[in-house]
Amino acid sequence: MDANTIxxxxxxxxFALMLILEAFIPRHPIVDSKLRRVGINLTLTGxxxxxxxxVFGAAAIGAARFAEDRGWGLFNYLEWPDGLEFFxxxxxxxxMIYLQHVVVHMIPLFWRFHVVHHSDLxxxxxSGLRFHPxxxxxxxxxxxxxxxxxxxxxxxxxxxxxxLNGMAQFSHSNITLPEKLDYVMRWVLVTPDMxxxxxxxxxxxTNSNFGFNLSVWDRMLGTYIRDAMKRQPEIIIGVDTxxxxxxxxxxxxxxxxxxxxPQAYTxxx
Ligand SMILES: [Zn+2]
Ligand SMILES: [Zn+2]
Numbered sequence: 001m002d003a004n005t006i007x008x009x010x011x012x013x014x015f016a017l018m019l020i021l022e023a024f025i026p027r028h029p030i031v032d033s034k035l036r037r038v039g040i041n042l043t044l045t046g047x048x049x050x051x052x053x054x055v056f057g058a059a060a061i062g063a064a065r066f067a068e069d070r071g072w073g074l075f076n077y078l079e080w081p082d083g084l085e086f087f088x089x090x091x092x093x094x095x096m097i098y099l100q101h102v103v104v105h106m107i108p109l110f111w112r113f114h115v116v117h118h119s120d121l122x123x124x125x126x127s128g129l130r131f132h133p134x135x136x137x138x139x140x141x142x143x144x145x146x147x148x149x150x151x152x153x154x155x156x157x158x159x160x161x162x163x164l165n166g167m168a169q170f171s172h173s174n175i176t177l178p179e180k181l182d183y184v185m186r187w188v189l190v191t192p193d194m195x196x197x198x199x200x201x202x203x204x205x206t207n208s209n210f211g212f213n214l215s216v217w218d219r220m221l222g223t224y225i226r227d228a229m230k231r232q233p234e235i236i237i238g239v240d241t242x243x244x245x246x247x248x249x250x251x252x253x254x255x256x257x258x259x260x261x262p263q264a265y266t267x268x269x
Contacts, residue, residue, distance in 0.1 A: 003061065007162050014166045018125035018173040027176040027192065028233050032121040032245045040250045041126035044116075048129075048136040060140070060161060063147040064154035073151015082153065089152035091214070093160045096146050098217040100139065101210040111266045112257040113138070118206065118265075119242045119256065123192075123199050128168035132257060167213045171195040190215050197228045201236045205229070206265050239265060 001009075067073045075085045104110040113135040120127045131139075147157060171190045182191045190211045198209040208225040211218045218224035228235050241262040242248050 003158050007158075007165065010162055011165055011169075014169045015125055018169055018175065021175045022124055022173055025176040026174050028123065028174050028196065028235065028237070030122045030174070031237075034122070034124065036245065037120065037122060038124070038126040040248075040253065041120070041130040043250055044131070044133075044253065045129040048131065048133050051133050052136060052140060060143045060147055061154050061157050063144040064152055064157040067148050067151045068154060071151075072148055074149065075153070076151035086153055086156045089150060089156040090160050090163075092150060093143075093146065093152070093157070094164075094211075094213045095217055096142075097164065097212050098210055098214075100142055101212070102223070104135070105207055105210070106266060108263055108266045110135075110138075111263070112261050115239060115261045115265070116253050116256050118199060118239050119248045119253065120199070121238045121243070121245065121248065122174070123172050123196055123237055124174045125169045125172060127199075128172035130253075132253070134257065164212060171212070186215050188214060188216065193232055196232060196235055196237070197225050199235075199237045200228050200230075201238055201240050202229060203265055205235075206239070 068076060071077065075089065078085075080088075104114040113132045116132040116135070117127075117130050120130055167190065171192055172195060173192050175192055177185070177191060177193070182193050185191050186194055190209070190213060194209050194211075194215060197205050200206060205225060205228050208223050209218055210223055215224070230236070239262050241260075246252075
């Protein structure tokens with residue numbers, strides 16, 4: 001089995017597991033049609049997968065192989081122990097993804113695209129895949145740049161991408177974790193309750209909890225909020241401008257960056 005097949009199988013397995021858990025232990029009441037939203041989010045994902053495949057091929061992992069062959073990037077130059085480089089690459093890539101997320105919230109032009117992710121009226125496993133195709137392309141270019149500069153082991157990039165995908169599905173899922181487990185996990189990892197605060201309509205809450213895998217960046221850099229103003233099941237999800245399902249149809253999501261988007265959210269965190 002090649003790397004892409006393994007990634008795809010992990011993706012399907014986590015997706016199915018989260019859907020089942022969402023049915024049995026939901027955390028937040030739903031306001032929009034789940035079938036419709038999941039349909040839209042998966043269609044967007046299909047477009048994004050096609051686009052990335054057509055434009056970039058294996059993208060980030062390919063970039064890591066390319067850099068390795070040519071001795072590009074910090075790690076290819078330093079030649080530290082493999083295990084240490086592997087670990088540092090995973091942590092560093094996560095920090096870079098965190099910073100990217102902060103930047104797409106701060107810069108109005110980038111927010112126009114990222115708002116598509118935030119316009120979901122409910123959160124579930126499929127929300128973790130809901131990104132405008134242009135944001136996906138931008139992320140790929142950014143990641144390739146980082147991989148060229150860092151020169152990580154291609155396997156580290158592959159593992160990082162697989163973990164990032166799995167964690168995005170987990171942290172967006174509408175599941176209830178035992179309070180103790182959420183508390184303990186949050187010391188290191190982003191949990192669904194932590195990320196749900198990031199999807200609140202309240203501006204200060206949207207501009208917090210930017211982490212995808214590790215929660216430590218939010219804690220260290222002052223963007224962490226433990227509790228939203230409302231209780232978890234009462235958090236209003238989305239952005240204040242788009243409150244109706246007709247405003248967030250598939251076509252409207254594609255066109256959203258080119259229309260009027262709520263700029264109040266682009267205040268620095
Ligand atoms: Zn965001
Ligand atoms: Zn999110």
